[in-house]
Amino acid sequence: MKLEHIGIAVKDIEASNKLFETLFNKPHYKIEAVESEGVKTSFFQVGESKIELLEATNPDSAIAKFIEKKGEGIHHLAFEVTDIDAEIERLSNEGFQLIHQTPKDGADNKRIAFLHPKSTNGVLVELCQDKG
Ligand code: ZN
Numbered sequence: 541m542k543l544e545h546i547g548i549a550v551k552d553i554e555a556s557n558k559l560f561e562t563l564f565n566k567p568h569y570k571i572e573a574v575e576s577e578g579v580k581t582s583f584f585q586v587g588e589s590k591i592e593l594l595e596a597t598n599p600d601s602a603i604a605k606f607i608e609k610k611g612e613g614i615h616h617l618a619f620e621v622t623d624i625d626a627e628i629e630r631l632s633n634e635g636f637q638l639i640h641q642t643p644k645d646g647a648d649n650k651r652i653a654f655l656h657p658k659s660t661n662g663v664l665v666e667l668c669q670d671k672g
Contacts, residue, residue, distance in 0.1 A: 544620035544668055545583070545590035545648075549603050550612050553580055553595035560584055560591065568593075572647045579603050581647045592618070592647070616654070618666035624651050627667055631655065643669070 578601030596604035637656035646652035
């Protein structure tokens with residue numbers, strides 16, 4: 541596994557894009573809405589990893605609820621795997637609680653699945669596999 545990206549929940553993705561563009565001294569390379577999740581995302585390449593900004597597009601989305609409860613900040617860590625189905629099975633057998641038993645489509649051309657933070661020391665973990 542490698543750290544593919546860090547997801548950060550933000551209230552205003554336009555304002556945050558400007559902030560992170562200044563921080564990294566380069567523009568984001570992609571903006572993408574994931575309708576099924578009710579989020580708008582933008583991505584920055586930072587060395588080997590990426591930063592994913594997430595803004596809620598509707599009040600029922602997980603990001604809206606996260607911000608309501610905890611405020612803006614780090615939302616999840618995403619690790620790239622080569623075979624997400626095999627990893628889901630392995631981790632499930634190891635006793636990890638999966639939010640998604642089967643992978644679903646995520647942003648940035650990936651299949652993704654989340655582990656429940658209850659089983660990972662309070663850290664929301666995303667597994668992702670490039671669709672190629
Ligand atoms: Zn992510």
